[in-house]
Amino acid sequence: MANVIGGLATSHVPSIGGAIAKGLQQDPYWKPFFDAFDSIHAFLEREKPDVAVVIYNDHGLSHFLDKMPTFAIGAAEEYKNADEGWGIPVLPAFPGHAALSWHIIESLVNDEFDITSCQEHLVDHAFSLPLKLMYPDAKWPVRTVPITINSVQHPLPSALRCWKLGQAIGRALESWPGAEKIVVLGTGGLSHQLDGTRAGFINKDFDLLCLDKIVNDPVALTKYSNKEIIELAGSQGVELMCWIAMRGALQGRVSQLHSTYHVPISNTGGAVLLLENAPRAQAMAAE
Amino acid sequence: MANVIGGLATSHVPSIGGAIAKGLQQDPYWKPFFDAFDSIHAFLEREKPDVAVVIYNDHGLSHFLDKMPTFAIGAAEEYKNADEGWGIPVLPAFPGHAALSWHIIESLVNDEFDITSCQEHLVDHAFSLPLKLMYPDAKWPVRTVPITINSVQHPLPSALRCWKLGQAIGRALESWPGAEKIVVLGTGGLSHQLDGTRAGFINKDFDLLCLDKIVNDPVALTKYSNKEIIELAGSQGVELMCWIAMRGALQGRVSQLHSTYHVPISNTGGAVLLLENAPRAQAMAAE
Amino acid sequence: MSTSWNIPGTPVFGGDEARKGYALNKMCFSFNDKANRDAFKADEDGYMAKYNLTDEQKAAIGSRNVLQLIAAGGNVYYLAKFAGIFGLSVQDIGAQQTGLSLDDFKAHLVTQGQ
Amino acid sequence: MSTSWNIPGTPVFGGDEARKGYALNKMCFSFNDKANRDAFKADEDGYMAKYNLTDEQKAAIGSRNVLQLIAAGGNVYYLAKFAGIFGLSVQDIGAQQTGLSLDDFKAHLVTQGQ
């Protein structure tokens, strides 16, 4: 049985890539965000996960409006990052785990999720930057499974549907016969808005509420309609869906190992959260 | 409120296109199949539907394994037919109904169906031939909404999921504020198998059972697993899913106006079924 | 549904917008590739014609005005790739849309974190 | 799951097959276009190389044998486009796979309707 050892949620704004490229990690503007990854690095060094399941939203690199999936899952042995048009460095290709991808797809379709399975899938900054933050040398020690949630074209799936998606991913991972240690990522958010005369909107109160609820009462977040989330968190605040799905995939008792909130990074309420998942936590408690 | 006046199910094998091109409609091999459309033509002349919602499976024209959706819905003002590689004539483009498509997509995503919305969508023989059979002059008097169900790449959605999809489509159509008369098509089947040493398998008994159950007890068909359907109806017999979804979209009391079964057409148990949907049937009974 | 939410200052990209903006967004999607960005820069009119932009969309591209591009059906995820051609960040386009100077826009972001 | 169904004489195209057959099926998908069919006919080896077919897949294409193509990861929906290049119908490939003559295969179909 595979072992879901924890969940990591982080903002993924493209300018993180620019800051890394320019070596600005200790610049006061960026330092609180990058410092959050000290805890993550310690966790990764201790736990050495084998697989990262990355739940994120594609920003117009792999999917276009010609055929826009609600939920898509990569099923390849390799995922390439690529130019997104604004000059952040392209990262080395990521190893996939096609057998696990197909297992997840089988399990989700069996659970009445209508997945788009992708044997070709470019991964954008929302996938690549969190992994670069986790592994700054870009020598990826994990195999990966990309899972995207439509955040571009309404209708978007509801928070409740994304929570259920996450739960179904969690069940799929628990039924995987391999022995891999798996970490689940949710990337995006928190509050931000890029478009319209409300551009630049950030809602610190709501972000802090989300950071609490996602750990201690995630079901509370599934009560919000998409309209409410956009009102409260801005039009791109819907990326919260990826956090909710990540949290849904943690099936056991969850403990918070780290939480950072820092405003702004770029136009965004920057946040990093590390959660340990129950089976592992229990095992350590018993040691 | 839009008016779902009926459902039409038909086999869609490519060689129908060849037979039409060669004028073989009265050839003894084809005659029973083409004659079935006399009843359909009478129905269409009497009812003059404005919209055809066509539930079918793409055979590798619009969707490939790079990004294979479980359920995809066209959302364009026009759908082009195209060369599929085996020489049947390409039919004139079909008018779409993008506003209705988006209404259906909104309603389905709200109902927790994870739709892939397609603003570019080529329609293959499984869409075009049934419309050509309905309207032999190829002057399409209906606007169309293509809805595809994955039948190429396992895992396929279950019969139960496709039934639920159809029901959700029916709810979407009932909530559409337009006054259009709508006919729902389900195309494919019945039993056939193209690949493997069991190629050519046809199961007349199961086909006749399906033709009965789809009218009188469709829920019975939702009990079959995909494995059972393939055992009973051949690997391409899974196209039955499109019939099941069509039937699900007929929300009222359904009466059978026509049923034909004729074996073989090409490698397939050929079948045509015309159903009238309750509101319309009741109105006529009251006349 | 989503398009009738009317959240102040907040465009919602639903089916109507997706239909209206398809050509514009498809062109902007092409800007993922440097060769396409260069081709656009070399011949804006020719490139727009290739993607069948409407007159409204052509004028919006010419204006470099994000609100005008959104009104022409543009989606911010694809428009960001257009903005990238000119080295504009999401803060630049935020300042433009809100009518603030870049410094004031940045200050507004900082204030919200306090 | 689906790939372990073991229905006699009945290939199931699941994840394992999708992975194994990707290059082959992608090539066959390209045969929707006449220009690609013509390019294949003009230079089979060059065309297969462009799609990175494995040696097993190249041999299967060379053999024109459907069961061998399926064993190499081919999916019948895409293989039908390859068969179309040679004017082969689904009855021709049915006869080939079952080892029947075309007439016997057709008679088998008729019999099942009686």
Ligand SMILES: [Fe+3]
């Ligand atoms: Fe984002």
Ligand SMILES: [Fe+3]
């Ligand atoms: Fe078919």
